[in-house]
Amino acid sequence: MFLPVSSRVSFPEIEEKILKLWTARDIFKRSVENRSGRKRFTLYEGPPTANGRPGIHHVLSRVFKDVMPRYKTMKGYYAPRIGGWDTHGLPVELEVEKALGFKSKTDIERFGIAEFNKKCRESVFKYVEDWNRLTERVGYWVDLEHAYITMNNEYIETGWWVVKQLWDKGLVYQGHKVTPHCPRCGTSLSSHEVALGYEENTEDPSVYVKFKIEPAGMAGPLAAFTDKPFSLLAWTTTPWTLPANTALAVCGTAEYAVLDMGEEYLVLATERLEANGLHNAHQAGRVSGCHLVGLQYQPLFDPFDSGVPVYRLSPTGMTAAEPGEIFYPVIATDYVSMEDGTGIVHTAPAYGEVDYESGVKHGLYFIHHVDLQGKITGSYPGAGKFVKAADPLITRALKDRHLIQKDEKIHHTYPFCWRCATPLLYFAKQSWYIRTTARKADLIENNERINWYPEHIKRGRFGDWLQNNVDWAFSRERYWGTPVPVWRCDTCQASDCIGGVDELRSKPGFTGFPEPLDLHRPFVDEIAYDCQKCGGRMRRVTDVIDCWFDSGAMPVAQQHYPFDPDSRSIFEDGRFPADFICEGIDQTRGWFYSLHALSTLLFGQPCFKNVISLGLILDEKGEKMSKTRGNVVLPETVINKHGADAVRWYLLTASPAGNTRRFSEKLVGEVTRSFMSTLWNTYSFFVLYANIDNFRPGTQKHDLASELDRWILSELNQLIAEVTADLDAYDPVAAGRAIEAFVDYLSNWYVRRSRRRFWKSESDADKLSAYNTLYECLVKLSKLIAPFMPFLAEEIYQNLVAGNGTEKDDSVHLCDYPEAEMTSIDNVLSGSMRLAMKASSVGRAARAQAAIKVRQPLADAVIAGLSQTERSGLEKLADAIAEELNVKCLKFTSDADSLSADEYSTVSDGPVTVGINKRLTPELVDEGLVREITHRIQGLRKTAGFDIADTISTFFETDSVTERVMEAWGEYVAKETLSRDLVNGVPDDPGITAETFKLEGHAIKLGVKKTT
Ligand SMILES: [Zn+2]
Ligand SMILES: [Zn+2]
Structure with a gap:
């Protein structure tokens, strides 16, 4: 016997019961261990951060991550799944800052890094109970007991080992580069982090600025325009960068129009006249961009008066500039766009990547008048204010001096910090980089070896990302993270990269080892040793590592590779690379990339074989x-x-895995x-x-x-x-x-x-x-x-x-997945049955069209439009179709037109036509009535709550016509309704469940009673 199953079911209740059963019988662990020794199937868990509550998108990825290892286990694979937690980085620091009411890094340093990091450590598992509960509740089977945790010393140590490997290959460097900087978080962001935070339709100023050319340099075709001021028109959406302007860039091969505006000449690219509404202005002449190159203009602000340091850039570095020099040139570059602006580009080497490169190439001034909190410094308009707040003040000051031609607003796409939503600023800064561009070809080639689902991500979103690869800015000027393992001599500036704790401990003059060991700041900052070159002291650089690096290092770091002896076989035993990973599409530039980049740079091979990239929810x-x-x-x-x-x-x-879903x-x-x-x-x-x-x-x-x-x-x-x-x-x-x-x-x-x-x-x-x-x-x-x-x-x-003890396994999850018995597959029969279903549904439509009740039996139905093979297939199923259509017999014809409309109701679907014989004989009418009565008795049985096997007595009271029908069909009615007897007359008995019906114009009272 099976346990009775109610048709009313509460799935949540059943699930709670099953969870207990799994725990009691230890099913997850047994399902894994049962397959030990078999071929491995490896899932890498993309680590979530448990300092926030899990949301539905986490459930989405957990469901997709769960289904594959469960399947593979049932297919006989050994599939341990190690959970993981991302515990470092800005997201964690931000939550703590919020809780403490901190506004900037100064607040943190005043509070103390040790105390701050202690708070971070405490906060990372704030919602771990919620996570664990939800993980269990959705049936996501993952080993949380042995989960890797990115803040553990062992994990950090492997992180150091990774940096050291890259360092030894010459792939780590500290660069002075323009990087996206979050003024609130006070740190640079990597390009994949920037990709996470673009906001469309952001309002910004759109300002057209006039730069007055020094007439002394105007020669050749320009000599004709020295009779009044001659200005180049440039466009910007960041007026706050204007004090740092030190050059104007033009396209040497483009044509520029000289407009006579009455009191002055204005110059912009001919191609950009119409877009800027200046195509009707009077043109005094046209010159080539190359004639503008080499001109000097008057700076908008004199930096030597502003109280900020002024530097000169050169390929060998930066030097302090002397007051009194004047060098504000028009230069030719290949980045001048004719898609927007004026064809003349405002260049500020401190605030743009290409600007910085131009600065180095042309030896431009370098002025950086904004601090790391994004506030204007010196004596510029808006000093002390955040750059966006200073924008209108700077514009106003220039307007007062008649240097603004047009001042508008635009809406465009602008990057914001993905964690704190502050607008990012592009700053020239020192940062640590991984030279991924040096292995770009390998990154692209290894991607070819990965199966992407959906497939278009491979050469689309991910492939494009690799094609446009830039070096990975992997350091952060922050506190709670894996410290950058570089020690530098305080005397001669020589630097070392440290690849492990023992290596550090073996250094001469080593001091400051924390007890108990904690590889975080500020403890690790105390560790110092002797410089082998000059005898000075080696101290750690203060940066920490981006948390995307942590999670990208998980294939090795979760095993404490190579320090743990057991970890050294990961390449042979199937623990590396992963067979499968799965996360949201936003990870193409996050975790998917950091895994791929580190694996390619370290081991020259992909890190995962198959990846499902999930759409948004x-x-x-x-x-x-x-x-x-x-x-x-x-x-x-x-x-x-x-x-x-x-x-x-x-x-x-x-919906398909890669699609957006509701x-x-x-x-x-x-x-x-x-x-x-x-x-x-x-x-x-x-x-x-x-x-x-x-x-x-x-x-x-x-x-x-x-x-x-x-x-x-x-x-x-x-x-x-x-x-x-x-x-x-x-x-x-x-x-x-x-x-x-x-x-x-x-x-x-x-x-x-x-x-x-x-x-x-x-x-x-x-x-x-x-x-x-x-x-x-x-x-x-x-x-x-x-x-x-x-x-x-x-x-x-x-x-x-x-x-029932039918099979040995005491859980379905310990079973083997079913194998198809190919000999049982009969495609011909399948085809016929599908056709029978189709014919039945077309036939039902024909009945409905004639408005004939479903229980009214009819004489016959005719099917037309079949091939010979289809017809012989359907002939075997004729009884089933006849019963479905409630007709006495099923006929076939090759000619659908032979069915007269008087006699047949016909409906076609594609080539198949079904005709239903509408003509009712008295016998069919009687039978229809009997079927209705039978149906009502079945209904009364249900109302009375009888079991389906209970036998009953049936009582009826009706007119003479129906009485005759009941007598003629008594045996049928009795058999269909399990009635031992049919009694004419409904006695007044509370044990009888009775009801009166009106059927085809006949009133009938029916009653049922269980027989004992
Ligand atoms: Zn931020
Ligand atoms: Zn030294």
Whole structure:
């Protein structure tokens, strides 16, 4: 016997029960260890930060990460999954700063780095309980007991080892470069971090500035324009950078127009006249860009009066500039755009990458009048204010001096800090770099060896990113992170990179080793040793490492490679590279990249073989979820209502992995109502009847006389083959959809067509075959869905298999994944059955068109438009179709036109036409009435709450016509409704459940009572 299964089901309740069962039987661990010694399947867990609560996008990636290792385990792979936590970096520091009410780095330093980092350490697991609970609740199987933690000394030590490897290969350098800088966080960002924070439609000033040329240098074709002021017009959206302007760049081969504006001449590219609304201005002449090159102009502000240091750039470095020099040249460069602006580019070497390069090349002045908090320094307009607040003040000062031609606003895309939403500023700064550009070809070539899902990411988003590779700015001027392991001599500036703790300890004159060991700031900053060159002291540079580097180093750092002896075999035993990783699409420039870059630079090979890049998750209306919009859907809410399986199934099948998807409680609810209920009802139907008939699985062989049984088993095996192929191709979406289609066949055709076989089969062998077939379908389905819906799969397996001792495994997750029996696949039969389903649905439409009730039997139906093969296939299934259409006989014709409209109601779908004979004989009318009565009695049985096997007495009171019909069809009615007797007259007995109906104009009172 199976445990009874209610058709009313609470999936969340079942899941809580299954969670207890898994814990009690230690199923996750056993599912892994059972396969030990087999080929490994390695998942790398992209580490989340537990200082914030998990959201629905975390559930999304966890679901996709879970399904593959579960599948591979059932396919026989050894698949330990190590969890991980990202614990360093700006995100953590920011939360602590917020809690302490800090506004800048000064606040932190006043508070003390040791205290601050202690707070950071405490905060990183603030929500770990929430994470663990949700991880368990969604059925994400991952080893959290042995999770790697990026702030552990061992993890940091491997990080140092990685830097040292790169250092030894000449791939680490400290550069003075213009980098994106967050003035609030006081640190540089790497280019992949910048990519995370672009905001569209940002309002900024759009200012056109006039730069007055010194007339002394105007010769050749320009000599004609010395009669009044001659100015070059340049455009900027960052007026705050204007005090740092030290050159104007033009395109040497472009043509420039000289406009006579009355009191002055204005110059801009001819190509840009119209865009700037100056095409109607009077043109005094045209000159080539090369004639402008070499001119000198008057600076907008004199830097030597401003109180900020002024430098001269050169290829060998920066030197202090002398007051009195005048050098503000017009230069020719290849970066002058004719897409926007005026064709004359304002150049400020401190605030732009190409500007800086020009500065070095042309020996320009370098003026940096903004501090690291983004405030204007010196005596410039807006001094002491944040640059964006200083913009209008600087513009105003220039306007007062008639140097502004136009002052407007524009809306454009601008980068913001991805953590704190402060606008980023481009600053020339010292920073540590990994020279990824030196291995660009390898990065691109190794990417070719990775399978991307969706595939277009490979050469699209990720490939483009690699093509446009820039060196990785991997240091941060911050506190809570892996320290940059570089020590520098305070006397001769010689530097060392340290690759491990023992190496550091072995240095001469070593002091300051922290007890207990803590490789964080400020302790590690205390460690010093003797310089081997000059006898000075080696002290650590103060920077820490970007947390993207930490997570990118996880393949080796999680094993404490190469320090732990066990770690040294990762390249041989399948722990490296990973078979599979999966995260959101935003990680193409984050974790996916940092893994790929470090692996390529360290080991010359890719770090992962297969990667699913998941699309964004939006709310029901397709809008981004955010706290401010108030449309955040909490995963717990939906799970508590519909269960984790429903959430998993929805996320896994609603749209292709790479697509943007919508999420809401309602959308998940639809999954429960459609797919899960269908499956559950089929399962509950089976258990109900199997228990009545005392069916015992596994004792009898299939008797495949039934076409239906052969067909559904063919479909089942086809499904197994398809799901296996899909999952092998990392496509759980296609696999899930195939399962859905099968469950629909199983429920809406196989079970529906087989109902009578379970109930009152003519032969025991046929009934047994039906039971065996449905049992096999359900058991194999439970295994097929196990990686997707681990709870429901377990529930069904426990009742149908484990509870009966039918198989040895006491959990579905310990089973092998089903193998397709190719000999059971009959494509011809499948084709015929699909055609039969189609013919039935077309036939039902024809009935509906004639407005004939479904229970009214009709004489015949005719099918037209079939090929000879199709027809002979359908002839074998004629009984099933006739029953579906409730007709006495099914006919075929090659000529659809032969069906007269008087006699037949016809509907076509493609080539297939079905005609339904509309003519009703008195006998058919009687039979229709009997079917309606039978249906009402069945309804009363349900109302009375009888079990389906209970026998009853049926009472009726009606007119003479119906009485005659009841007598003529009594035997049929009795058999269909399990009535021992049919009694004319409904006695006044409270034990009888009775109701009066009006059927085809006849009133009839019906009553039922259970017989004892
Ligand atoms: Zn920031
Ligand atoms: Zn030295």
